[in-house]
Structures are given as C-alpha cells and as structure tokens.
Amino acid sequence: MIRREDLAKAMRSALLATNVAEKRAKALTLHSFRRYLACALLARGAAPDTICALLRWRSTKSLAIYAQLTPDAYSALIADAAKADVNVVIGSRLPIYEREQILEGFVGSDYDDLAAAAAKADGDGLDDSDDELE
Numbered sequence: 001m002i003r004r005e006d007l008a009k010a011m012r013s014a015l016l017a018t019n020v021a022e023k024r025a026k027a028l029t030l031h032s033f034r035r036y037l038a039c040a041l042l043a044r045g046a047a048p049d050t051i052c053a054l055l056r057w058r059s060t061k062s063l064a065i066y067a068q069l070t071p072d073a074y075s076a077l078i079a080d081a082a083k084a085d086v087n088v089v090i091g092s093r094l095p096i097y098e099r100e101q102i103l104e105g106f107v108g109s110d111y112d113d114l115a116a117a118a119a120k121a122d123g124d125g126l127d128d129s130d131d132e133l134e
Contacts, residue, residue, distance in 0.1 A: 004030070038067035 008030060015025040034055055041051045048060045057063065069077070 035066045038063060039070065042067040043070050043073035 011028070011030065011033075012025045015028065016022060020028075038051055038055055041054065042063075046054075048063050051063055051067065052058070052060055055062070
C-alpha cells in the first residue's frame, strides 16, 4: 500500500522536475490539489453535487469551505448577471420615490437644475417631464 508520505514525496519530486520552485513545491500538499480541482470545477460551471462526487465529499459543506471562485470567474458571473432579463421584482416591497428624489439620489443635484441642463443638452424641444419611471 502507498503511504501518504511517500505520495507527498513523489509529488514534490515531480513538481521539482517540472521546474516548480523548491519553496513553492514544499508549500503544496496533496490537499492543495483537491482544493485546486474544486475551484477549477466551480469556475467551469460544474454542479455542486458533481464536484462533491468527484472529490468524494459527503456534502456540499466541504464545497462551501474549499471551493472559491477565481476573480476572473467571479467577474464573468457578475457581467453575465448584468445581461439577464429579470422581471420578478415584487413591486409592493419597493419604496415609492418621486422622479426628483431619484435624480437627486443619483447625482445630488436639484431636479430643476438637472432638467434645465438636460433640455439644453438635448435641444430637441420635447418635454420629457411626464415620463414615468418603472
């Protein structure tokens, strides 16, 4: 039977043979590779149950501890979320604001100043003041 220590030594030897720095090779453990695989599978969109099965974890609690999204994967998910067409907002739970309050909240300016600046910049002569925000 292969002992854990022997496997760890063989792994370090293999890392050193592939030009991994000795300090880095010593820092990596067998557990490091399990964690890497969990993170890589998560980043590629594998289902949590699949990741747990591949790594022989009994529950997704281990996944929550060890698998983390890479910054690139996180950014990609956020960017994809921004493209989603979500229309499940429960209107009764949203606060009701007047148009002026919304604009002031975004830019901290008085509505009349904003409306005048918009009309000057727009120059189309149309009055958009009756448009409703949804």
